[in-house]
Amino acid sequence: MGMSFGKYVAYRLINAVIILFLAVLLMSALFTKLATIQLTAQVNEEVQMWVRSYTQTHHTQPSQELIEQYKQTRIKYYHLDQPYWKRTWEYAINTFFFKWGQSFQKVFGTTVITDQIKTALARTVLLFTTAEILVIIIGLALGIKSARSPGSLLDRTISILAMVTTSLPMWWLGMLMILVFVVYLGWLPITLYSQVQVSGWANILKKMSLPVVTIVINLFGGWAWTTRNIMIGTMQEDFIMVARAKGVPERKIIYGHALKAAAPPIITMVIFGLIGSLGGAMITEIVFNWPGMGRLYYEALQLNAVKTMMALNYMFAILTVLSMVLADILYAYLDPRIRIGAAARS
């Protein structure tokens, strides 16, 4: 006993920051190797360019010594002279404190990585949040409804839907949506999805419609099914029986008693589901040419913009860790037993 809610939140947050730093360190170790390959190529290119301009101005080739000297300054400039682990550490620290610097290549029209990510993050949040809110509302409503009558047509439909959609790639569903609604039915203009940037709020909302529908179709079945299973479990508990015996109206039993008790596991499942669908959502953005983080990652991948990818990986790690902490905190808030457990453990 004894740990207050505030203390618990603080404990979880500190824990999260430590985990996040370790994750960055691991990613940095992998990325530094990739960056080394790229920077070595960059140094060689710069040396060649320097030799060419030297030859043009001095009308003679620079001596081998001079070339070597220039090469060393460039190697120093990119910190390639330092040992692998030191660079990994520095890279991790810089990434962790959002000092991302610049990419060699222009991605999303700029080389400043912070700007690249700011634009992309806003778009991803807009798309994903809208879709998730719809999924939660539809999923919860259908899940509760089918929990009230297990074995009904709705219930069986949802079970089948959940099984089918969990094995569907979300991004493939997106391709299908474009095929049906843009190419065959022509409800939306092709230019909306053939180009990345569209101007005007009306067009952005229009462009958003198909990916939102895609995400909702892909996810609502699974969530409805999870909600249903948890609700059915809760409805068999003794306190529901007691409430029923007392003559509490069925509506109140479901929304008042059962949902309240089922909320913590549902929220956990919802948030884990959200994290699980992140990868699919990234590729879905690519399919719809939606200028979010997934699309940015794809462009960085094509251009081999290593530093942009590292920053993106960090952002995805932050999103994942934050969601998990949020799940934990919400769970603790709704179910005080958890806090006690954590306190007993620590």
Next chain:
Amino acid sequence: MRWVDFKDSVRRFWEDYKHQKSGMFGLFFLIVLIVLAIAAPYITSPDVPKEWQTGTAWVTNPKNAPPSWENYFVSETRAPQVEYTIDDLHLTKAQNGSYTVYTMTFTYDMRYDIPPKDIVITGLNSTAERPQDNPLVTMYVERPKENGLKYNSLMLLYNVQLPSSGVVQLAYTQEVKSLIFYWLYENGIFTLPMQIPEDLPMDMKMMYLTQQVQMNSTLYGYYQSMDPMKVIFGKMTDNGKLRTLDQIVNSPEALQGTYKFTIVVTVPSDVQVDFSNFKVALVGRTYGLLGTDQYGRPIALGLLWGIRVALAIGIAVSVSTVLIGVLIGVTSAYLGGWADEAIQRFTEFMMTLPVLPMLILLSLYFGGKINLKQLVFILVLFGWMGTTKVARSMALQIKEQTYVEAARALGASTGRIVFKHIVPQLLPYAFASIALSVPGAILSEAGLSFLGLTSNNMITWGQMLNAANANGATLNGYWWQVIPPGLAIAFVGLIFVLIGVSLDTVLNPKLKRA
């Protein structure tokens, strides 16, 4: 466990499983898929994986062609792919001075509104060492008779050199256009300012013709914009009256009927010719069961071969992740104390890493084009944590059971307790979760392949979708490149979900009532 007990429990399991309708459905299709995966090299050709990337094997195929059965749903029927090999061609051999002359004939029944896209001749191998010894190919076609048309025999190729491994694509050969124009001229469809003398050799006639066509901008315009195939297979007359050149070139109408083709191959007598790979393709506007992609590769073929990688990845990854996950979980639970704590913290750490970005990062770390083994490795690396969590909590419960305590009191070793008493209890859960984690592995593979991070040496459905995306298949409406691979992924996933859910119901009696 004794053999009899084992047999008995398998039999009891099967009795239960048999009644699971969806489980049996899944099992049936799993067997079908396994049979198809094994049979793929025998149904098609064992060289398919090698040829898939090189593209030379697909040169006779149309690019981006829809499936042939689309013809049943459209108003204008389009010619499907037809190929003639040496078995379909009637081959005769004759001697003409110091040359050997091979004559081949075949008939083509053209009953479509849009004729074939191209005629391709390939696979003629000879022992010719000097270019002048290469086989010379002449080809002509006898078209269905038309009232009011003087000549219905049309020369398409005249002594064209065909070196070994060479290809003649009629639709893209300039000489074909000239020969067609000459035939149109002879039939009086258009006139030339200077008559072409009848007694000149063929190549001189061609020179005469092309010079005059190039001087006349109207004629030259028709010459340039003409689709040779639509003229070869086109109507020259309307109700017995000749059509104009403009009608023939700009609004071609298909002439349906039987076309009799003749191919004459002339080689110096000392040169040997091998016809075993010889192929004449009437390149379709539609192709086979599921059409082709932008390289002319048949989608159906990719779909069939993709089963192998999908099953290999799905099963390898799910079995490894679940076994590793169960072992780590059980060990963690059994050891307890700081070891358990450390393992749990590490598991949680791995769970907080964003999966797809980490998979991309590791793929890049392995060089950007990862092979099957590397793919399985990284998918296992990021897949074992969920099982570990569940296995640990189940093992913690089992550990407190009295018979485990009894075994320990009797002096059983840790290994014996874990493998003899705890792991067997977890097997039902493990089997079900192996089946249930297959779809995730296949989806991850598809995602990474879609991003272009997997090796081109394997044929996977994800790579087919990657090719479709690169081809703009969705916005171009090439549905046959998009829908089948995705459906295949979903179908295999669904099969394993059905099997997994049924296993869960049968093996975990607690769930039976739900």
